[in-house]
Amino acid sequence: GAGVSQTPSNKVTEKGKYVELRCDPISGHTALYWYRQSLGQGPEFLIYFQGTGAADDSGLPNDRFFAVRPEGSVSTLKIQRTERGDSAVYLCASSDHNEQFFGPGTRLTVL
């Protein structure tokens, strides 16, 4: 079956701009996670959704970051006033039990 999909695969933006990153989880998976991975590091947790609600947003670095999942399926990660330090690969994962399956990621570059 289809895996987790993410769009765009690459996003280049200028400092101060607003970006939206989209994640389409595996069909039927109720849990959805966003992680961020910098070069040479493991993924770092950002936010976790169970259904439509954000069950844990403790990993969001500051209030410029926000995520939604209005219908319990597709999720959008939104970053306002982007900074160069936001440059990373943003990974989405979904699960129906314990095991999390990752999408291909969105590489964000802030110039």
Added chain:
Amino acid sequence: QKEVEQNSGPLSVPEGAIASLNCTYSDRGSQSFFWYRQYSGKSPELIMFIYSNGDKEDGRFTAQLNKASQYVSLLIRDSQPSDSATYLCAVEGSNDYKLSFGAGTTVTVRA
């Protein structure tokens, strides 16, 4: 102290040899442990999970867990050049579902 630590790489092994990867974690209440493989420029791919003390084998991969020592390992038998990748250890939090990752160990299998 980092939550999840992996032995520093890179690890170079000859084709056909055993690659041994180690991981320690700090959350004594953690119950679920995962190994992901990540090829360069790609997203993490789940290859093993283990929940109980002892060994779990899946093909050429064996995961070992010792909760008393807060230690989990991955053995890759009969290493192949296609096993060359970064291996990420991930630990699920004792009170939540988010994963904490180590920085990864890069394995190179020499033909």
